[in-house]
Amino acid sequence: MSTAVLELRHLSKTFRGRGMAPVRAVIDVSLEVAAGECVALVGESGSGKSTLARLALRLIEPDAGEVILRGQSLMRMRGGTLRRARRGIQPIFQDPAASFNPRRTVRSLLSQAIEGAGRERAGEAEMAALLAAVMLKPAAEYLDRYPHELSGGQRQRLAIARALAPRPAVIIADEPLSGADVSIRAQLLNLLIDMQARSGVGYLLITHDMHVARAFSHRIAVMYRGRIAERGPTGSVLAAPLHPYTRQLLAVVHSLDRLPRDATAKPVRSAAGTGCGFHPRCPLASETCRKLEPMLRELGPGHSAACHHAASKEGGGDPIQSQPQLIPGINAC
Numbered sequence: 001m002s003t004a005v006l007e008l009r010h011l012s013k014t015f016r017g018r019g020m021a022p023v024r025a026v027i028d029v030s031l032e033v034a035a036g037e038c039v040a041l042v043g044e045s046g047s048g049k050s051t052l053a054r055l056a057l058r059l060i061e062p063d064a065g066e067v068i069l070r071g072q073s074l075m076r077m078r079g080g081t082l083r084r085a086r087r088g089i090q091p092i093f094q095d096p097a098a099s100f101n102p103r104r105t106v107r108s109l110l111s112q113a114i115e116g117a118g119r120e121r122a123g124e125a126e127m128a129a130l131l132a133a134v135m136l137k138p139a140a141e142y143l144d145r146y147p148h149e150l151s152g153g154q155r156q157r158l159a160i161a162r163a164l165a166p167r168p169a170v171i172i173a174d175e176p177l178s179g180a181d182v183s184i185r186a187q188l189l190n191l192l193i194d195m196q197a198r199s200g201v202g203y204l205l206i207t208h209d210m211h212v213a214r215a216f217s218h219r220i221a222v223m224y225r226g227r228i229a230e231r232g233p234t235g236s237v238l239a240a241p242l243h244p245y246t247r248q249l250l251a252v253v254h255s256l257d258r259l260p261r262d263a264t265a266k267p268v269r270s271a272a273g274t275g276c277g278f279h280p281r282c283p284l285a286s287e288t289c290r291k292l293e294p295m296l297r298e299l300g301p302g303h304s305a306a307c308h309h310a311a312s313k314e315g316g317g318d319p320i321q322s323q324p325q326l327i328p329g330i331n332a333c
């Protein structure tokens with residue numbers, strides 16, 4: 001893999017509010033995304049995935065840590081410089097309706113995204129090509145519509161077109177497909193893979209769907225209660241998970257297909273005790289786990305886990321870099 005286009009270094013975020021106990025949503029998280037790479041971020045509900053995405057996009061300020069895009073720290077930028085740099089990192093959210101200005105037409109939304117990126121006036125042909133790429137064609141049928149005049153799936157495709165318009169280095173996609181119809185999910189995935197092959201864009205993909213993570217990502221990062229529990233090449237993590245939490249997740253996923261929205265997952269309070277955050281649910285928990293927070297350690301090639309009991313892989317497992325594949329039977333457009 002080439003060098004990182006996005007580096008998240010030691011990011012932490014605690015939410016505080018009147019009348020509520022502080023919630024440590026993200027705790028000392030470091031993660032990198034290389035050009036042309038897709039990193040899938042998985043973990044149960046409330047583990048801090050969206051907060052990490054919002055920190056990376058600088059929609060919220062971290063308490064500590066840095067976001068580095070193409071070698072430049074976004075933390076030290078302000079005003080116009082920050083706005084320009086941020087065009088290199090584009091979001092796709094689960095609910096695109098919330099991020100569209102309802103008074104702008106498709107034409108206006110796309111031209112704003114293209115011209116905002118400092119390029120010349122958006123031509124009809126470029127907008128039509130973007131719409132065709134996301135299967136909204138013929139363009140004439142869509143350009144003068146408002147977002148509410150599109151279906152949910154069409155709005156999702158428009159969100160992808162808009163994210164791609166400024167030709168970003170990185171796209172942060174927070175469950176981008178969960179609002180889409182099952183029938184077009186594979187098409188959208190293929191589209192994203194295809195776009196990556198053509199443009200070399202890096203993806204940080206938040207997903208509850210392990211099939212998506214398996215098919216689409218080069219690496220997987222597993223979050224648990226605000227921290228990275230495990231990260232590594234997709235093939236290694238799925239074939240030989242190192243952290244007991246990842247093993248539990250995969251066991252459930254094999255029967256349910258999707259990550260559970262665990263009702264027992266509680267937000268991490270600042271007053272939380274010491275030790276490993278997973279120890280109350282861990283079958284391997286020992287005295288050390290109750291007392292000492294485990295650090296993320298590299299135990300196989302590019303494969304790390306934060307567990308006192310995870311053993312080094314002695315040439316075992318298959319540390320292959322899995323290659324995302326187009327989903328069979330569906331043509332990327």
Ligand SMILES: Nc1ncnc2c1ncn2[C@@H]1O[C@H](COP(=O)(O)OP(=O)(O)OP(=O)(O)O)[C@@H](O)[C@H]1O
Binds near residue numbers: 023024025050051
């Ligand atoms: N603005 C906020 N104020 C207070 N607490 C917040 C805020 N945003 C998120 N949290 C809390 O931070 C924790 C992490 O939330 P986050 O949305 O990042 O989880 P997630 O992993 O994206 O979950 P899901 O899979 O359900 O989307 C949760 O306990 C959540 O309640």
Ligand SMILES: [Mg+2]
Binds near residue numbers: 049
């Ligand atoms: Mg979320």
